[in-house]
Amino acid sequence: MAGIQVKNLVKYYGKFKALDNISFEVEQGEILGLLGPNGAGKTTTMRILTTFLPPSDGTAIIDGFDITEKPSQVRKIIGYMPENPPLYNDMKVCKFLKFVAKLKNVSSKKIAEKLEYVENVCKLEDVWNNYIMHISKGYRQRVGFASAIIADPAVLIFDEPTIGLDPKQIKYTREIIKNLGGDHTVILSTHILPEAEMTCDRVAIINRGKILAIGSPTELAQKIRKVDAVRVEMTGPSNEVKNTLLELDGVIHIIPQERHSVFLVEFEPKWKTREQITKAALEHNWSILELTPVEASLEDVFLEIVSTQEKSL
Numbered sequence: 001m002a003g004i005q006v007k008n009l010v011k012y013y014g015k016f017k018a019l020d021n022i023s024f025e026v027e028q029g030e031i032l033g034l035l036g037p038n039g040a041g042k043t044t045t046m047r048i049l050t051t052f053l054p055p056s057d058g059t060a061i062i063d064g065f066d067i068t069e070k071p072s073q074v075r076k077i078i079g080y081m082p083e084n085p086p087l088y089n090d091m092k093v094c095k096f097l098k099f100v101a102k103l104k105n106v107s108s109k110k111i112a113e114k115l116e117y118v119e120n121v122c123k124l125e126d127v128w129n130n131y132i133m134h135i136s137k138g139y140r141q142r143v144g145f146a147s148a149i150i151a152d153p154a155v156l157i158f159d160e161p162t163i164g165l166d167p168k169q170i171k172y173t174r175e176i177i178k179n180l181g182g183d184h185t186v187i188l189s190t191h192i193l194p195e196a197e198m199t200c201d202r203v204a205i206i207n208r209g210k211i212l213a214i215g216s217p218t219e220l221a222q223k224i225r226k227v228d229a230v231r232v233e234m235t236g237p238s239n240e241v242k243n244t245l246l247e248l249d250g251v252i253h254i255i256p257q258e259r260h261s262v263f264l265v266e267f268e269p270k271w272k273t274r275e276q277i278t279k280a281a282l283e284h285n286w287s288i289l290e291l292t293p294v295e296a297s298l299e300d301v302f303l304e305i306v307s308t309q310e311k312s313l
Ligand SMILES: Nc1ncnc2c1ncn2[C@@H]1O[C@H](COP(=O)(O)OP(=O)(O)OP(=O)(O)O)[C@@H](O)[C@H]1O
Pocket: 013, 016, 018, 036, 037, 038, 039, 040, 041, 042, 043, 044, 045, 191
């Protein structure tokens, strides 16, 4: 089982506590996002999991191997793309990746196939025979990504995998990562909310070295939701519609939208407001043109959770 169990990780840099008792699990084949602002502890967590940095306390088990007891076993099953991938400037892209493949014990029979695979998947054709010192930042990032996946490790750890890429490449990289899930256990870090939402099965929100919440993007949104909302459009005169909506039980706010006949209705979750809206429309003989639930976005959740922690400090 290539799952990951992180148990009570603590990391001090001198007297500064960068990780404060972090625990979480990643199931085999799952993509977990570490989402947090700058300085939250994402890179520190990843460097500990990849055995580049020893924890001050606690440990993690990766595919059954304890990172503090069996670091060399752990390294064999992990592909890691750090924040700034270390590359050899005076090597050509193809030579460098061949070197990485050998270093990671890809059998000589398979090397050509693996090189072709990463050349295609990471779209490296244009720079394949160029010296690394001459390729652009985004391409360096792609070469770093290629070195992480070339030996097809069971566990992949990507530190801000899309930083510095152009929009087309960002979209493409997110798709690659999504496709790697299922067959691979993936942890990625990001401070970009839509990225976490689009790419990850579950998200752990981290700030100041603590995990503040963990769950699927939808679960997280539900956890903190104090109000529900629906978008409503009905055929009645908009003033009358608005007044009727205002009179319903549990309604907190009516917010006019882009067209004067469309309203956002915010209400307390315990009231069956959508049923009431349907009933009111029937009573007035209006047709409902739209009645769509509006989910709290991960962005709302993130800001809410982080600001609650800041307030309590
Ligand atoms: N080698 C180090 N020595 C001292 N402090 C460090 C060291 N590395 C990280 N820190 C501190 O630990 C905290 C967590 O840093 P970390 O790099 O893990 O954050 P991060 O979540 O990856 O942030 P970012 O989004 O900016 O990459 C920060 O306050 C940082 O300044």
